[in-house]
Amino acid sequence: MSELRRTHTTSRRGFLALLGGSALLLLPGAAGCSASGSDAEQPVEDHLRVRTDAEPLRKRFTGLGELSDPHWLGYDVDLAGDRVTIPGPDARIRLVGVAQLPKGAVAAVLRDAPPGDLFEPAELPADIPAPLAPHLPERSGWRASTAYDLRVLARDPAQPMSNDQADGQFFLHEGRDLVWFDTLFLET
Known part of the structure; x- marks a missing residue:
């Protein structure tokens, strides 16, 4: 039972990590942001x-x-x-x-x-x-x-x-x- 639970938790964590990473890509300005934060470098x-x-x-x-x-x-x-x-x-x-x-x-x-x-x-x-x-x-x-x-x-x-x-x-x-x-x- 604990083995099944651990697999379920890992799958859920993997799914949440994937979902969270995808959400970051959808945030306005997330892609193409520069370290300097310059407006000239914004997409x-x-x-x-x-x-x-x-x-x-x-x-x-x-x-x-x-x-x-x-x-x-x-x-x-x-x-x-x-x-x-x-x-x-x-x-x-x-x-x-x-x-x-x-x-x-x-x-x-x-x-x-x-x-x-x-x-x-x-x-x-x-x-x-x-x-x-x-x-x-x-x-x-x-x-x-x-x-x-x-x-x-x-x-x-x-x-x-x-x-x-x-x-x-x-x-x-x-x-x-x-x-x-x-x-x-x-x-x-």
């Missing part, structure tokens, strides 16, 4: 990390044409800031940022717009994510069109990324040939 939240790679944007927004020098964020809006969560069946991915278009591209879009496109002067949304604010050289002089938004987000069967369930806005700045985008994709 950066992924949804706040500004990305500068253009290829994912080119695949999603083929209707924009060639873009360069992007500064953008891409994240699941339902998980932003969460460290540990149970994933849901669908993800709502926000792509938001600014990119450079070729010289004269915005003037060409405005000039060659189909008759149904009405590009109105527009202000950028007030809720610009803080990490992107330094990359916006102009806060005024933007133009937007709902028909243009729909055209850029239209599904292109030749592209690997699907825009079937997408919503968003695109703002164009003629003087600087910039595009500001704020889109939401439902990934099922």
Whole structure:
């Protein structure tokens, strides 16, 4: 009987040690903490990390044409800031940022717009994510069109990324040939 009890106690201790060790890994800041405690060495939240790679944007927004020098964020809006969560069946991915278009591209879009496109002067949304604010050289002089938004987000069967369930806005700045985008994709 005492042998059975000792085995049971050891198993329980092992289980509790495993559980306790796992819990430490889940504590905010437990991984990546430095001995110095410097804030500069703390891990950066992924949804706040500004990305500068253009290829994912080119695949999603083929209707924009060639873009360069992007500064953008891409994240699941339902998980932003969460460290540990149970994933849901669908993800709502926000792509938001600014990119450079070729010289004269915005003037060409405005000039060659189909008759149904009405590009109105527009202000950028007030809720610009803080990490992107330094990359916006102009806060005024933007133009937007709902028909243009729909055209850029239209599904292109030749592209690997699907825009079937997408919503968003695109703002164009003629003087600087910039595009500001704020889109939401439902990934099922």
